[in-house]
Each structure stands twice: as structure tokens, then as C-alpha cells.
Amino acid sequence: MDLQPGQNFSISKLSPAPAAVEIALAWEPTSTPLALDSSAFALTAQGKVRGDEDFIFYNQLSLAGGGIQRAGDGRAFTVSFGQLPAAIEKIVVALTIDQGRRRGQSFGQLNQVRAEVRDAQSKAPLAVFPLATKMMAETALIIGEFYLRNAEWKFRAVGQGFGGGLGPLAQQYGVEVGDDPDADAPPAAPAPSAATPKPAPAPPPATPVAPPSANPVRLEKITLDKRNPSISLEKKGQGFGEIVVNLNWHQDSGGGGAKGFFGRLTGGRKIDLDLGCLFKLRDGRGGAVQALGDTFGNLHQPPYIRLMGDDRSGASAQGEFLHINGQHWNELDRVVLFAMIYEGAPNWAETDAVVTLQAPGQPTLEIRLDSHRSDQRMCALALLENQGGNLKVTKLVEYFQDHRYMDQAYGFGLRWVAGSKD
């Protein structure tokens, strides 16, 4: 079933009625200079969020209770109706262009945005909403909404939005926005804000980030790219809190009947990426934290870095996590984060991988693997450096045959022996 804007259909009346659905987002052309972000708003009967925790986006990946889950690559949301709080009667799903207005971008630069609603379990497609966006001046687009009507869950295709991006969209639903990266004027002092990078001569100096205010939801996200490869996060008081590094990637083709448009990976084959790091302490000791050789690290004693979980299947929708205990950042000298394709062909282009680094009270940093090779198993993602207590993050995305070459490239000087995950 193809939906038009304004059209709705009943999910509860389907036979069998899905207990959970997922909405997958895609766009054409797939390769675009637009930095697209997805978000979901869980709303009460009044059409507002209960609080900022009902706003699911790149800085908050799920709704408490698990009723809404955002896929790590941001291209899908799973809604489990039975797990939603009773007060939630509507879930709005939106796509926004990061700093679109500032950069003079809009959805008019895409040909089409497309949403597919599927049964989360069987992956059977329930409806497709193809939206021609050629003429759209908006930078925030409400794709559709799941809503409760007479005790029945329905989905409506919307296809409307705002010219001012995520900020006005979030405010529409009652989310307090502390920092709107696409607002007309940069926020008043303290300045400068790292969200408004100025073109700088190469190599651009790392800009210190203004200390953020504690509460309202922070929209700020900084993508490290060619123009802006590094940033320095300023230490506040006792160093940093727990620094969470996430590696996520496009794990399969979306299954079900999805072809072409969603089938970015041929054959639905899964690629498993492993996240790890090389580290060097201030006292000169060094090593690796990785699943290989079961060196998962430790948060409370050196190296103060731990690889979380041991998801060898790569089945976790959230990808892989590595935590760094920021309280001990002063004992670390530098860290190189890396990803490895352990099995199968190292086709990095198909992974569409994204690294995010979040530290409490700091903007989310994002690094996209936007250059690819298919002949090397390892990719150095980012360099974290202790510079006078501050945390300087530099995008790398450089490929290596193995640990040894990577070690040499960044001068860690470790001793390497062959290892295995078991």
C-alpha cells in the first residue's frame, strides 16, 4: 500500500495485528551533502511531550520502558505498542537537516523521502510512504505519526514540516530546546560556540567548546569532517564523566520485501564490526582494549577504558560501546579508536558506519566513515589526546591491514602477537 500525505491506515485492524512496528527511513539520492537526523516525539492526548525524555533523537536513543527504540544508524524506529506508557497516544517521526537553514539546504535538494512501515517481527511491509520533496523549502519534515484513535493504533502519512529545522519542530511538541544549532543568531555569551565553525586555515585549530547549561535538551551535535577534523572538549572541575563511544553501522538490508531502495546491503548479509582502541597512559604503559584476546579493559583501574558487552553476533541494534572513565582522563595520554571487520570481506562502504562520542554536558561528536576501502580490515576512527587535561578529538578514518601497521602509524610501539576472539 502506497500512502499519500494525509492518508491513514489502521495497524490494530490488520490481521494479524503487529505488536510492534518499525518505520524505516530512506531518501534519494542516497548520497547527499545533507546531514539528515531522525527523531521521534512521544506525545500525550494534548499533542505535547510529558517531558524532554519523550524526545527520542541522536542524544537519547530510546523511550523509558522500551516502547520506542531508535536504530543506531538513525534510519529506523521500532514502536512496541504494549510497552508504551498509557499516557502516550501519538508518536511523531521526523527527519531534519542538521544546520540546514544555516547552510542554505532544504529537502528540496532530495528527490524523494521514503518511509516504510513494517511488522517489527516478521518484517512484512505494511505500507510505504513515498514523498516527492523536490519543491520543499523545509529543513524539518514530519514523516508520519502513529496515533491512538478509539483504542486502535493507526499510522498517518504527514509530509509537512518547518523551515527552521529541529528547533521549531521540537518546540511545537513542547520540548524545551537549550541550544538550537540552526537558530537565527548564535546563542548569547559564552561564545564562541563550536556549532558555528568558521572556515580556518589548515590545520584548523581545535575550538574550545563553551560550557553548556545543565538542563534543557541539547540539540548540539558536532560532526567532525574534512573542514573541521578536530575539536577540544574542555575539562570541567573533576575531569570528564563517563565518556561513551558508540560504533554503529548498517547491519542488514532491512529484510522483508524491501528491495533496492532499502537494500543497501546485497542479500541481507550481516557485517560484523568490532570496536576497540589502542591506548597510551601518561606513565608510558600502553595496550589495546578489544574483543580479540578478551582484553576488555577496566573502568576503575588502568586503562580506565572498557569495551562493553561482548556482542559477537553484531545483532545489537545499538552497535558496540566502549566507555572511558573521564574522571581518570588525566592519567591517559592518548587513545586511537578503531573498528575491525573480523570476518568476511572488508567492504567498508556497505557498513555506512558512524562513531559517536558522548560525554556528559558536552555536545555529541559524530564521525562518519565517509571514505572507504575494501582491501583492509582495520579502520582507525579517531584520535583522542590529552592536551593539558582537555580532550582533543580528531577524526582519522584511515585504513590498515592489521594492528601492527596501525600501531606504527600512530607510534604506540606495542608488541603484537596473533590473537583470536576466543
Add this chain to the structure above:
Amino acid sequence: MAISLNKGGKLSLSKEAPDLKKVLVGLGWDARATDGADFDLDASAFLLDAGGKVRSDADFIFYNQLKSTCGSVQHTGDNRTGAGEGDDEALMVDLSRVPAEVQKITFTVTIHDADQRKQNFGQVQNAFIRLVNAETNVEVARYDLGEDASTETAMIFGELYRHSGEWRFGAVGQGYAGGLAAMCRQYGINI
């Protein structure tokens, strides 16, 4: 206390509001919250005979013909955007002056330029129709159309009709494609 009707619900006015002589029929919807072309919605009324047709074009009350020849139905004018509290558009009906041949007065809302602007009722929020006793200003009945609509561009919100010598009100919520023109053709208006 106004009676809240669901789609298809009916109400006997002689029972629920025996004093009712002049009725204000208020229709409303929310203005578009998002950016883009406004929704311009128009309320109209059709005075229909026993065959469900108008007697002539004069029985079509809309933005270009605000009053019926008999004077029993009067449109209070167009609101271009739906902004403001309460009713967006209203029609006044003097039940005692409705000609005997008129069996039914249908209240419709259509989206102006819907096809060109690619708009439909699925995109209109919080639509309602309500009956108010114009003499006492007391609301008699209300029907919230809610989210019943989908891709329709014309909708019958409700109707006043004669039944066994009394007036009744029905909550209709029936939609059509084709906008006001299709609605007119259905009731026998020459356009």
C-alpha cells in the same frame, strides 16, 4: 451540558432542546502548525428537498451567497486561515422559517484549492461541528470529527433534518474526493 456525538450519532432536538428556535451551527478546525501553504477551509450549507437535492442554486449557501432567499439560513462569513478560538465559521439557522419543502440542511466543509495545494482532510486537525442555541448561547450538541478523515477534500460534518414533525441533528463525518465542486454536483447544483 452539551451532548457529544460520535460519527453516525443522532439527536432529537425537540427532546434535548425543546426551546430551540434559532441555531448557530459552528464549524471549526485547527490552522496548520507547520510551514507551507495555509489550509483555506470553507463551510457551506445545502437546503435539500425530500429527494436529497436543492430546489435551485439559491439553496446553496456559501461564501459567495451568504443568505438563503427565505432568510432561514445565513452564513456569517469566511475565515481564511482557521486562526482564533472557537468556531472558524458559523451559520445561523432559524428553524421556524425553514420552508416546509426543505427536509434537510447539510453542513459541509471543503478545502479550497485542495488539489493544487495537495491538501486533504487527513492533514486537518481537531475539526468539529457544534450546535448552539443562539438565543441562550448554550451549546446543545457537539461532534468532534477527530482523526476520521483521510485523503478526502470535502466533508459533510453534520445535518439538521426533519423526522416525524421534529428537527433532528445527525453527526455525519462523511468525506468525498473532488472538493466543493463534487459536493455541489451531488446535490444538484449547476456549476
